[in-house]
Amino acid sequence: MSYKKYDDESSCADSSSYGSAEEDGFMSECISDEDSGLAGTTDSCSADAEPGENPNSDLLEENAALLKRAEDLTSAYLTLAADFENYKKRNQKHLDDIKKFASEPLMLDMIEVADNFERAINSAESETADKDSLMEGVKNTYRQFMNLLEKNGLSRIPSNPGTEFDPHLHESVAQIPTADCPEETIIEVFKPGYTLHSKVIRPATVTISTEP
Structure with missing residues (x-):
């Protein structure tokens, strides 16, 4: 009888051990299912966040606006340059x-x-x-x-005989020694001189006197 009891106890122990293994397996499956459920929840949350508003969309819109502005300014510059050339x-x-x-x-x-x-x-x-x-x-x-x-605006330069010689207005082509008039006095005029609006455009060509 003691042997049978031992067998019963062994079987009970095995049965208890088997039950524990089944429970452990069941708990592992539950934990795995829970973990997988949590992971799915996390993934689904991440997936829900991605299709949302893109943080770079504002930069893209601003970049597109700047490109459009640059094109408009370039076109305006080319038009202005063509108008200025004309x-x-x-x-x-x-x-x-x-x-x-x-x-x-x-x-x-x-x-x-x-x-x-x-x-x-x-x-x-x-x-x-x-x-x-x-x-x-x-x-x-x-x-x-x-x-x-x-x-x-044309005026004749005064250069009559007896007029004092002025190198700014007259050009001497000959000098005649004489005591009848002071030195550097116009004796004869070969060509009259002219000014245009007070500017000498042709000096008078004259002969002047010198000391004897």
């Missing part, structure tokens, strides 16, 4: 026209003088030409011509 061409053409036609009023007045010279020439070539009237017509034309020059 303006320079128009302005240069305007300046060229001013230079080219600046003497138009003077030319119109000179045409009138040329007409008078032609009439004087035609009158001199006629058989009934009157010398006195022809001379008077030439003198009138000359006065008209000089008045026209003065109106446009």
